[in-house]
Structure formats: structure tokens, C-alpha cells
Amino acid sequence: MIQSRTTLSEMSKALNLSISTVSKSLSGSSEISIKTKQRVRDFAKMCNYVPNNFAASFRKGYTNTIGLIIPNILNPFYAKVLLGIENYLDNSGYKLITSISNESIDKEAKVMTKMAGGYVDGLIVCVTQETELTNTYSHINGLIDQGTPVVLFDRICEKINCDKVIINDYKAAFNTTKHIITHKKCKNIVMASLIDKMQHGKLRAEGFKNAIEAHQSNVIGKVLVANTVDELKHKLNETLQKDPTIDAIFGVNEQAVLQAISCTDQLKSNDHSKQITIAGFCNQYQANNNPSLIIVDQNAEEIGTQAAKLMLQRIKNVENSEYCTKTVSVNLN
Amino acid sequence: MIQSRTTLSEMSKALNLSISTVSKSLSGSSEISIKTKQRVRDFAKMCNYVPNNFAASFRKGYTNTIGLIIPNILNPFYAKVLLGIENYLDNSGYKLITSISNESIDKEAKVMTKMAGGYVDGLIVCVTQETELTNTYSHINGLIDQGTPVVLFDRICEKINCDKVIINDYKAAFNTTKHIITHKKCKNIVMASLIDKMQHGKLRAEGFKNAIEAHQSNVIGKVLVANTVDELKHKLNETLQKDPTIDAIFGVNEQAVLQAISCTDQLKSNDHSKQITIAGFCNQYQANNNPSLIIVDQNAEEIGTQAAKLMLQRIKNVENSEYCTKTVSVNLN
DNA sequence: CTGAAAGCGCTAACAT
DNA sequence: ATGTTAGCGCTTTCAG
Numbered sequence: 001m002i003q004s005r006t007t008l009s010e011m012s013k014a015l016n017l018s019i020s021t022v023s024k025s026l027s028g029s030s031e032i033s034i035k036t037k038q039r040v041r042d043f044a045k046m047c048n049y050v051p052n053n054f055a056a057s058f059r060k061g062y063t064n065t066i067g068l069i070i071p072n073i074l075n076p077f078y079a080k081v082l083l084g085i086e087n088y089l090d091n092s093g094y095k096l097i098t099s100i101s102n103e104s105i106d107k108e109a110k111v112m113t114k115m116a117g118g119y120v121d122g123l124i125v126c127v128t129q130e131t132e133l134t135n136t137y138s139h140i141n142g143l144i145d146q147g148t149p150v151v152l153f154d155r156i157c158e159k160i161n162c163d164k165v166i167i168n169d170y171k172a173a174f175n176t177t178k179h180i181i182t183h184k185k186c187k188n189i190v191m192a193s194l195i196d197k198m199q200h201g202k203l204r205a206e207g208f209k210n211a212i213e214a215h216q217s218n219v220i221g222k223v224l225v226a227n228t229v230d231e232l233k234h235k236l237n238e239t240l241q242k243d244p245t246i247d248a249i250f251g252v253n254e255q256a257v258l259q260a261i262s263c264t265d266q267l268k269s270n271d272h273s274k275q276i277t278i279a280g281f282c283n284q285y286q287a288n289n290n291p292s293l294i295i296v297d298q299n300a301e302e303i304g305t306q307a308a309k310l311m312l313q314r315i316k317n318v319e320n321s322e323y324c325t326k327t328v329s330v331n332l333n
Numbered sequence: 334m335i336q337s338r339t340t341l342s343e344m345s346k347a348l349n350l351s352i353s354t355v356s357k358s359l360s361g362s363s364e365i366s367i368k369t370k371q372r373v374r375d376f377a378k379m380c381n382y383v384p385n386n387f388a389a390s391f392r393k394g395y396t397n398t399i400g401l402i403i404p405n406i407l408n409p410f411y412a413k414v415l416l417g418i419e420n421y422l423d424n425s426g427y428k429l430i431t432s433i434s435n436e437s438i439d440k441e442a443k444v445m446t447k448m449a450g451g452y453v454d455g456l457i458v459c460v461t462q463e464t465e466l467t468n469t470y471s472h473i474n475g476l477i478d479q480g481t482p483v484v485l486f487d488r489i490c491e492k493i494n495c496d497k498v499i500i501n502d503y504k505a506a507f508n509t510t511k512h513i514i515t516h517k518k519c520k521n522i523v524m525a526s527l528i529d530k531m532q533h534g535k536l537r538a539e540g541f542k543n544a545i546e547a548h549q550s551n552v553i554g555k556v557l558v559a560n561t562v563d564e565l566k567h568k569l570n571e572t573l574q575k576d577p578t579i580d581a582i583f584g585v586n587e588q589a590v591l592q593a594i595s596c597t598d599q600l601k602s603n604d605h606s607k608q609i610t611i612a613g614f615c616n617q618y619q620a621n622n623n624p625s626l627i628i629v630d631q632n633a634e635e636i637g638t639q640a641a642k643l644m645l646q647r648i649k650n651v652e653n654s655e656y657c658t659k660t661v662s663v664n665l666n
Numbered sequence: 667c668t669g670a671a672a673g674c675g676c677t678a679a680c681a682t
Numbered sequence: 683a684t685g686t687t688a689g690c691g692c693t694t695t696c697a698g
Contacts (some may be wrong), residue, residue, distance in 0.1 A: 005479055007675060018685045023677065033683060048479065054451025055675035058391045059690055073415055079406045086433060090440070095447060097430035100419060107423075114428060118387025118691090119452075146338055146383065284617075340691060351669040356693065366667060388691035392674055451675090 006049045015043055026051070058118075065095040066311055067120035069111060071103045071128045075254055076283040077300050078126065081153065084304020085124060092312055094121075105130040109139035122149035122311045132157055133197055149314040153307045156199060156325075163310040164325040165303050169200045172330040173207025176279050176296050177250060179332055181215050184277045184294075186248035188220045190239060192256040192280075194232055196225040204252040204281070222246075229255050236263045240276075251280030258284060261293070297331040339382045348376055359384070391451075398428040399644055400453035402444060404436045404461045408587055409616040410633050411459065414486065417637020418457060425645055427454075438463040442472035455482035455644045465490055466530055482647040486640045489532060489658075496643040497658040498636050502533045505663040506540025509612050509629050510583060512665055514548050517610045517627075519581035521553045523572060525589040525613075527565055529558040537585040537614070555579075562588050569596045573609075584613030591617060594626070630664040 008026075012019045017040070025032045025040035026049075032040075057063040066089055070078040086096045097120065101108035105128050112123060123143070131137065132155050140160055144150050153165040180186045191208045195201030205223060212221030224239060226232035236259055240246055249264065251257030257280035264276045279294035306326045313321075341359075345352045350373070358365045358373035359382075365373075390396040399422055403411040419429045430453065434441035438461050445456060456476070464470065465488050473493055477483050486498040513519045524541045528534030538556060545554030557572060559565035569592060573579055582597065584590030590613035597609045612627035639659045646654075 009675075019675090020677080020686080021684055023675095024684090027677090031683065036683080048475070050446065050450055050479065052451045052675055053447065054387075054391060054396075055690095056677070058387060058674090059676045059678090061690070063387075073406070073412045074409060076407060079412065082406055083433065083435075086435075095444070096432065099429065099431075100416065102416075102419075111428070113383065114386065117383055118385045142381070146381070342691075352692085353670080353694080354668055356691095357668090360693090364667065369667080385691055388674095389693070391690090392692045392694085394674070 005052070006044075006047045007052070011040070011043060011047065011049060015040060062121050063095075063119060064093060065097055065120045066308070067112075067115035067123045068096055068098045069101055069108060069115075069123065069125040070098070071101050071108075071126055073100050077154075077254065077298060080283060080300030081126075081304040081307070084301035085308045086304075087301075088305045088308035089312075092308075094308075094312070101128050103128045103130065105134075105136060112139060112143060116143045116146070116148045121315050122151070124151045124153065124307050124311055126154045127152065127157060129155070129195075129198060131155075132199060135159060149311060151307045151311045151314070153303055154200070158199075161323055163314055163323050165307045165310065165328060166200075166325060167298050167303070167328050167330050169203035170207040172281075172296050172298075173204035173250075173252065174211045175207075176294065176332060177208045177211035177221075178214070179294065180248050180250065180277055180279055181211065181219055184248065186277050187218060188243070188246045189222070189248040189250055190236075190246055191221065191223045191250045191252060192232060192236060192260055193223070193225045193252045194227070194229065194255050195253045196223075201252060208250060208252070229259060232256060232259050233263060236260065237266075240264070240267060246276065248277040248279065251278070251282065253280075254282055254284065256280060257282040257293075295333040297333050299328050299330060303328050338385070339377075339380045340385070344373070344376060344380065344382060348373060395454050396428075396452060397426060398430055398453045399641070400445075400448035400456045401429055401431045402434055402441060402448075402456065402458040403431070404434050404441075404459055406433050410487075410587060410631060413616060413633030414459075414637040414640070417634035418641045419637075420634075421638045421641035422645075425641075427641075427645070434461050436461045436463065438467075438469060445472060445476060449476045449479070449481045454648055455484070457484045457486065457640050457644055459487045460485065460490060462488070462528075462531060464488075465532060468492060482644060484640045484644045484647070486636055487533070491532075494656055496647055496656050498640045498643065498661060499533075499658060500631050500636070500661050500663050502536035503540040505614075505629050505631075506537035506583075506585065507544045508540075509627065509665060510541045510544035510554075511547070512627065513581050513583065513610055513612055514544065514552055517581065519610050520551060521576070521579045522555070522581040522583055523569075523579055524554065524556045524583045524585060525565060525569060525593055526556070526558045526585045527560070527562065527588050528586045529556075534585060541583060541585070562592060565589060565592050566596060569593065570599075573597070573600060579609065581610040581612065584611070584615065586613075587615055587617065589613060590615040590626075628666040630666050632661050632663060636661050 008019050008022050012022045022040050025037040026044060068085060072078060082098060089096050099111040108128050115123060137157055137160050144162055150162045152162060156164055156166050180189060193201055193205060196205060212219055224235050226235055240263060249260040251260045260278050281296045281298060283300060306328055341352050341355050345355045355373050358370040359377060401418060405411060415431060422429050432444040441461050448456060470490055470493050477495055483495045485495060489497055489499050513522060526534055526538060529538060545552055557568050559568055573596060582593040584593045593611045614629045614631060616633060639661055
């Protein structure tokens, strides 16, 4: 915070006006004569007056600031959601402050509490894996009970009662798999997942399996799950080696898609005729650049936009309306 | 901000104590008897008291919060710097709030002013291209004059007098080029740049040229600059086509490296014997995954750490010391 | 050991 | 059209 800046009080003394006249002049109140307003403004400019928004927020009881908490900033999905949120808020005169929980539930709890401690009017959050997997929601429900508006996105916790933004994971996975089968004519598809314990991971896996079953007669589907990137890489390589008839990989999360690309790249450099279709949930720039890839575009920015919109609606109507869950549709690119 | 939470005043009434006794109890003051402290704490817990940090910060005159402004969150370099900063601050009991200027100088000015308006104790910023190119620094210098500590990183503005963190762009480019020549035995190297008007772009180009000149006898160097990704792609393709003896591309920024990869990938799929060495400044995950790539690792996290460190030093000593510029060394991977 | 009181900078209801 | 005043929730002297 600033060492010593010009304050209303200082200016009021210098101008021989009351603090409130100065305040009203600066905020353009119609109560004040044009002449005075001009005089005050000129003087304020002269002494580089910068209003202390912090004090104003404190007085008014709200900050026009929303807090965002995401688990991982290196995943472009979250970066894009951030852009969507910032954009919407910016247009509505709100500011955004962001913190990274780094997939640590402790950090998540800490930063949420801090932010809710007066710094923000509401919180948009994507919980950590741990939060979802262990159903540890007290830090979030506590804030909601206190009256802090919360919007959840991406990873959804059913035990938390608040506004939410999700994509239709099941449908997205189903349609993508179907697309691989019908348009790409693939017959032996491997699904790769690093998120099979997560709610959305399960839904995506289900979509995959059901799409396979719908074509049961002539398509094989295999599911590969792993807990670490290295484990997945290993399993993928092994599987591809053992079964050379595999003609497609469906990655249900960012890292899985990237591993699929890297594993098949290696294969390709050995056997140039090898052609394996890769599809999946991915936002990585470079992956987007790869024309042969089928990308499930989660519309990250739109998710952000919707989350921000829900948040501002909630703030404005407070307890007016029921909590709602917004489903953003995905595109296949 | 929260609707209505328990306050010190409410608790003091309920406990028949003064506000200050309650306040001191909660902050563990030694002035208060153990018994009273315990009583207050128990009661506070019972009514879910959450201190209003906002009010406390207002009163104390500082927020223990640092603001970060970066131009682009989709570039992993900045994302990594963010992680470095957050990590350091977290360990020092500081919070970080982040905003994305999205390469818009207006947004940059707006958000810096807002943040400095009492929300943060200092600002760490990487200016937009426009800010650097047009030498438009008044919004930054104004804040510095007011007493807001500012630390600049990556893109450096010589006309701004403050603490800075940079890498040795010249040396990094020189060494990388040298490495390509001596270790990779390349003889016809193209440098690709999308930042040739930026200060660090110029330095990197100079490093490249001087390294080429040092081997003038048997190495050719060509410089390709462009303003847009598409333009660069076009130029790269053209150049590679015209001159099949090109055996290396040196990308001096993220996007240039990615384009180099994508262009040569295409070549490779036509002519499998083709082998072009690619080197450059890049943080993209997938690029890191490509073992044949020579990455100039800018030590983004270390840059963040150093920036945060400088900031806290400045805050603690205020006007004590001279401004300094810290140079973070790079690694060749 | 506990309490009273001032005040951070600003806003807004209420005078004048 | 301008001024007075109370107070947001907390910390922090200073008194008792």
C-alpha cells in the first residue's frame, strides 16, 4: 500500500471546502456547482490525487472484485477459462484476482478464506483433485454458509450447493468416440485416462464405453488408466507394441492426449506407414496446430464467461433465485 | 464482500469484554491472561468468527499482497514466472493477485492504477509490447513517484527507474547459436523472430549474428523476422523450400520455435531423411517433450523468485537501497 | 491484565 | 450548493 498519498481531507483543507464537497465533486455529483467541481478537479489533478479504492470498498461493503481459484495454471484449459472470466468481468466493471491452488487442498482452503475475508465479493473456483476425491468440502461450505457467493466449474462437487458450470462430459466423450468410429473408420480404439477417479473422468469413460458398445459388432475398445504421466506413457507404449491393430487413441484429459501424441510420434518415426488417429480433450497450443488431431474443444472461454455471468447474477440478486447448473456445450474440431 | 459476519464488537458484547481485549486475545497478545484468551478463542470458534482482513489491512496501511501483471497467460513462460512468484510470496506470508493485460496498454494502466489504489503493497509487472515499443511509461512512473514499489521483469524499459529482473539475452542467444554450430555441426542456420522490435529481441538477434560471425569462415546465418505468426510460417516455408541446405532454425521466441517445429514437421513427413536442428527460447510443454529440440530454458520460475525477492526487500527497506537489476542465467537443455 | 478512544480514507444520510 | 457527522471493523496507543 502507498506510503503517503494525497487524501480528500488534505485537499479539503487546502481548498477551504469540506471533505464531502470534495468527495462529491470528484464523483461528479449534481449537488455541487460546476465551478466548484472544476476547481476541485483541477486541484486534484495538480496534486496527483489517486482515490483510495481500498478505503472506499471498505466503507461501501463491497469490492467489485471477484476471486478465482484454479488448480494449475500450466494447463491451458484453466488459462482460457481465466480469460473468459476476466473478459466478462472487465466489461461489467469488475476486477478479477486469481490464485493458483497448485492442486493443494490446503492452499485452496487458505486462499479461499483469505479472499473471502473481505477482499472479494464472490469466488469462482475449480477445486483440487483432492477436494473432489476426498469429499472435503467444509472450507467451501463454510464460506457459502457465511454468505459468500461461490461458483464452481469443471470439477463438480455434488455435495456443495451453489451455482455451477460444467460441460456434458458423457455426451462429449460419446460423440467423440462415435466420430472416430463412423468418420475415421477406426476399429480398435484405446482410451487413455489419468483422471479415472474423478467425476468427469468417470463420465467420459462411460461415454466412451457406451459408444463402443453401440458398435459392438465390429469395434473393440480398451481402457487404459494410470495415476502418473510416466505410468501412462509406459502402458501406452506397451499396449501399442503388443497390439499393432490399434488404430485410434482417445485421450480423456490434456496429459493423456499429449502422451498419446508423443507415443505415436515415436512409432511413426520407426514405421512411416503407421497411422493412428488421436482424439481427445486438449487445449495445448501445439496440439491445436496438429491438423490430424481430433480435439474436443471444451469451450474454456465460454465456461469462464458463463461462470462470471452466474456470479454477477448471484451477487445482484443475492438469495433471490435457486442455484443453477449451466452446461456449456463442446465442439469437435 | 460478506453480508454479515460476526465482528469483534459483537463478540465483545456477548463476552462482556472490551473490543480491544477480544482483539488482543485473538492475536495472542501476552497482555491478556491465558484464561481470557482461551475463553475468547472458544467463543470465536463457536460463532465461526472470521477476521475481516480487509478492515485490518485498511487500518494497518498495508495488505501483505503483491500484484502481478502479465501480458499473456497462454504463454507458459509467464505462467511459470507466476508460479515462482507465488511460491516465494507464499513462503513469506504474502498473497499474490494477478491480472492479465492481454497485451493491451490500456488494460495495463487501468489495472495497475486500481491495484496500486490500496489493494497491494507493490507491483510486479511485465509490460505489454506496446508499452515497451512506444515508450509509454507515464502510468508506471506515476505510480513509482507516488511510492508504489515496482519490479519489472522480462521486457525491460530503460526509462523506468526501478528494480528489474532480466536474463542475459545476448549471451543466451550467442551461446545457443555457438552450440548449434560446434556441437550440432550445423552450417546454414536461420534465425526466426517475431519480436525483432523488442529490446530483448534485438539483443537475441545480435547474439545470433555475432556467433555466426565468429565462425564466419564456414557458417551461414540468415535472419527471418515477421510481425504475425502466419507471416512467419509463410516465410519459413518459403525459405526452407528455396534453400534445402538449411540445417538449423533458431527461434528467438516461443511462437517462433513452435512455428519452426511445425514447418519442419511437415517437411519431415515429405522427406523422411530431412533432419533440421531446432533450437530456441521456448517453454511449451510439448516442445519440452521433444528430445531433439535444443531449449533455451529461461528459468522462468527463478525469474519469478528473484522478482518476488526484490519486491519484498524493497518493501522492507523502502528507500534504503539503490534500485538493482538482477540477471538470471539461462540453461541450455 | 483490561478498557477507552482515536483513527485509517472514504461515503452517504442528514443538516444548513 | 455546501457542510456535518457517523461509522465501515479493526489495531494500537494510552490509561486505569
